[in-house]
Amino acid sequence: MSDDKTTHFGYQKVPEKEKADRVRAVFDSVASRYDLMNDLMSMGIHRLWKRRAIELAGVRRGQRVLDLAAGTGDLAEQFSRIVGDSGAVIMSDINQAMLAQGRTRLVDAGIVGNLDYVLINAEKIPFADDSFDCVTIGFGLRNVTHKQFALDEMFRVLRPGGRALVLEFSHPTVKPLAKAYDVYSFSVLPTLGRFVAGDADSYRYLAESIRMHPDQETLRSMMEQAGLERCEYFNLTGGIVAIHRGYKL
Template identity: 90%
Template sequence: MSDDKTTHFGYQEVPVKEKASRVRAVFDSVATRYDLMNDLMSLGIHRLWKRRTIELAGVRRGQRVLDLAAGTGDLAEQFARIVGADGGVVMSDINQAMLAQGRERLVDAGIVGNLDYVLADAETLPFAGNSFDCVTIGFGLRNVTHKQYALNEICRVLRPGGRALILEFSHPTTKPLAKAYDLYSFSVLPNLGRLVAGDADSYRYLAESIRMHPDQETLRSMMEQAGFERCEFVNLTGGIVAIHRGYKL
């Protein structure tokens, strides 16, 4: 962020007040093809990344889970199955189109009764403090205008002993991988978006937003600043993706 009035939207500098609407437009555009594009972009590996996130979350039956930037509900679906009827999952997203896609998919999957849907901004969560045993945000933090505000809110709504997990694209750990990843991101990805989703610009933004996201160590420091303890991260696929975990003590 260059000052308190502008912020990054990919590689562009835009007024802070415009970023949320621009991000919303991106996901309005890609919502109906989001799951298909995830499979194509990652060759299906995103499913393994999410499975590892669920393992690290350590959610148990009867607990309450908040899944932010829930998209079409991959994480929320699995958490709802784990916590059972005695627990509960809140699936939240700032984007109405994505939340609608997720709700339709999860209803079709038979996930009802212990799952609620909330349209909310991660920077100002409409939940009381100490409400959840676990909060996750998968591939969404990089789209938040004020990431520190979101981390502060996640810590606030967690119960003591609760944990937060952030699954996000990150920074490759070797230069050869970083070069190959750049080539893929800025050449293949926008063309794939154009062919499959009819939208090259949105996928170019997604690639740029990944590059502007804090690296692994910086994000860990931001979690500590928000009040989390025992913060750690696990690199997946050579650091292309990282899972950060922290606890509220």
């Protein structure tokens, strides 16, 4: 019966077993232009969103951090600098092309020694219970087939006192902004994708996947369902992006 289950891939309904491969194909296509497109799409604001996420993560020297869906490693790079030689950072992604792109970028930046690279499906994290002081997933949860499974796994591998952080596109809280954002998402983004990355469809999927992602309150409830406590969220840029944080107490 499970083979008949479907899930969303953007606005399409597809068999659950196909979604991971479809998402992988999207990021295989855009990996080489991913950083450039992030800067163009957000006009550089994504750097401020990630800086705020780093602050809210509260990572300290000597701690262990797991960065899921790490992409090209913007968060992992900063965590590596913070935890120092006595700490450790696992930079992970389900997509080999993205992970390779990130590894090349970080090695070129001189980030070595306390940073390891692991191919990971966030729904099945291959680490023991209570392994990390902080687990993050940045702009990746919306691509996960079973989001609750991923949140459950994040909780499981956190140490008591540890923090889970979800940085993700969310739902604008101001109606005029929401309308302008829709126009931008469905007109400008695919056009940018076509001219810069040679791929309009992947950026159309990006816009659709954001609309299908749970809203702020729903995601907070899902984190609580996973066992996380003191869950809260911080809207950025009018709710276009939100950072959710919860603790394993």
